[in-house]
Amino acid sequence: MHARDCSVLTDKEENRSLKCDVCFSDKDYENAIKYYSEALELNSSNAIYYSNRSLAYLRTECYGYALADATKALEIDKNYIKGYYRRATSNMALGKFKAALKDYETVVRVRPNDKDARMKYQECNKIVKQKAFERAIASDEIKKSVVDSLDIENMTIEDDYDGPKLEDGKVTLTFMKEMMDWFKDQKKLHRKCAYQILVQVKDVLSKLPSLVEITLKEAEKITICGDTHGQYYDLLNIFKLNGLPSETNPYLFNGDFVDRGSFSLEVILTLFGFKLLYPDNFHLLRGNHETDNMNQMYGFEGEVKAKYTAQMFQLFSEVFQWLPLAQCINSKVLVMHGGLFSEDGVTLEDLRKIERNRQPPDSGPMCDLLWSDPQPQNGRSVSKRGVSCQFGPDVTERFLDQNKLDYIVRSHEVKAEGYEVTHSGKCITVFSAPNYCDQMGNKGAYIHLRGSDLKPEFHQFTAVVSILYSKSLYLLGLSSCVVSPIWLW
DSSP: OOOOOSSOOOHHHHHHHHHHHHHHHTTOHHHHHHHHHHHHHHOTTOHHHHHHHHHHHHHTTOHHHHHHHHHHHHHHOTTOHHHHHHHHHHHHHTTOHHHHHHHHHHHHHHOTTOHHHHHHHHHHHHHHHHHHHHHHHOOSSOOOOGGGGOOGGGOOOOTTOOSOOOBTTBOOHHHHHHHHHHHHTTOOOOHHHHHHHHHHHHHHHHTSOSEEEEOOOTTOEEEEEOBOTTOHHHHHHHHHHHOOOBTTBOEEEOSOOSSSBTTHHHHHHHHHHHHHHSTTTEEEOOOTTSSHHHHHHHSHHHHHHHHSOHHHHHHHHHHHTTSOSEEEETTTEEEESSOOOSSTTOOHHHHHTOOOSSOOOSSSHHHHHHHOEEOSSSSEEEOTTSSSEEEOHHHHHHHHHHHTOSEEEEOOSOOTTSEEEETTTTEEEEBOOTTGGGTSOOOEEEEEEETTTOOOEEEEEOOOOOTTGGGGGGSTTOOSBOOOOOOOO
C-alpha cells in the first residue's frame, strides 16, 4: 500500500487518489493527470498531488508542466524531498543541468543511502563539469570535422569478421539486406563500414536544403513514418508490412530515430544506408532527439560509446546537424517533426533560409519545427515541454492560408492509435514506435500519400516481441528504453 499524506482525505479525494494508483499501475498516465487535476481542484494545498502529477507529466514528456508542478509542491512544503527529486528530473530533461544539480544535492544530503538519487546526482554533476570544460576550451577557430581525422582507407577489417561489407565502398541492396539481418541477430557492424556510411551520408545531407521540396506524380505514393526511437525490430516490421524502400516505394522518416530504445545505432545506420542507396526516394528529417543534449540524456551517446567510440558519436552529431528540417510535398503538404511557430508570418521562404548546421537554438523557427505541439483551443500557450509553444487551430489555419498549403503532418507525440487528426483535419500526427518505451501500449502507424489526391491513408501496426530484445541489457546504463525509475509517493 502506498504511503498517504498525513492529512485526512475527503471521500472524493480518496476516490480520485485510488483511481490514480490504478492509472499508474496500468501506465495510463493521461488519466492519472486527469484524476490528480480533479483532486487538486478539491484540495489545492496537497504537495503530494502536485508531485505525483509532476511524475505523470514526466512520463508523458511534458517537462514544462512537470517542472511547474514540482515547483508548486515545494512552495507548499519545502521539506517534501520527492518534490526536489521531481524538479531535478524535470530540469535535467530540459537541459538545465545546474538547476538540476542543486536539487539532486538536496536529495542526496537528506537521503544519503538512496542509490538512485546518488546515481542521478553523479550523472548530473558529470554533465555540469563536462559543459564547463567545453566552454573553457572553446575558441573562435572553426571547429574541425571528425572526418578530417579519420583514415578510413587504412582501417583494417579483421579476418574473423564475417559480417556485411560495403561493395567497393558503396552501399548496395545486397549490403542493406545483409546488414539488417546482421543487426537482427544483434551483431555489430564493423567500425570501418559504419564510418563509411556516416562520412558518405554527411556529404549527401549537406547538399540538401533546409526545406526539401518533392513532387509526387499522380500514380506515385510516399510512406510517411513518425518517431522510431531505437526500436529496431519495429522498424523491420514496417518494412515487412509496407515493403523495403526502393525507387518505386519511397519513404519519409520524420525524425527521432534515436534515443529511448536500445537499438538506436541499428535504426540510424539502416536509415542512413537507405538514404545512400536511394538518395532521391528515401527522405529523413531532423527531430528534437537528433541533438547533443537529448542524446546525452536519453541514451544514444552512451550507446554509441558502448558499441563503438566517443569519436563516432561526435561524427553522428555532425551528421545530425545536416538533416533537413521540413519537407513539402506537391506544394500542398508540409511535414516537420514538431510543429508550427511561436509567431505568425513565417513563410516557406523563411524555412528555406534557415542555417541548420548547428545545435538548435532555444527559440525561433528552427526550434519550433523540432519542438512545438498542437493544442485544441485557439491561440498559443506555454509549451507543456518547456520548449517552444503550443499552437491552436487558428494558428494552423493562418499558416496554411498564407503559404497556400492544405495541411501539415508532424510527429513528436505518442498517440494511442499511432496517429491523430486534429485542427479540422489540417494537423496530422503520426508516431511509429508502438508500445513506446516498452510500456505505453500504443499502436504505431504510418501514412500513405498518393500524388493523385494527397489524401492521407493511415496504416496501424502493433509492437514486435523479439526473443533477442532483452539481450539489449548488456549495454551499460541501457534497458529496453531509457527512462527514470517511478519513485511514486
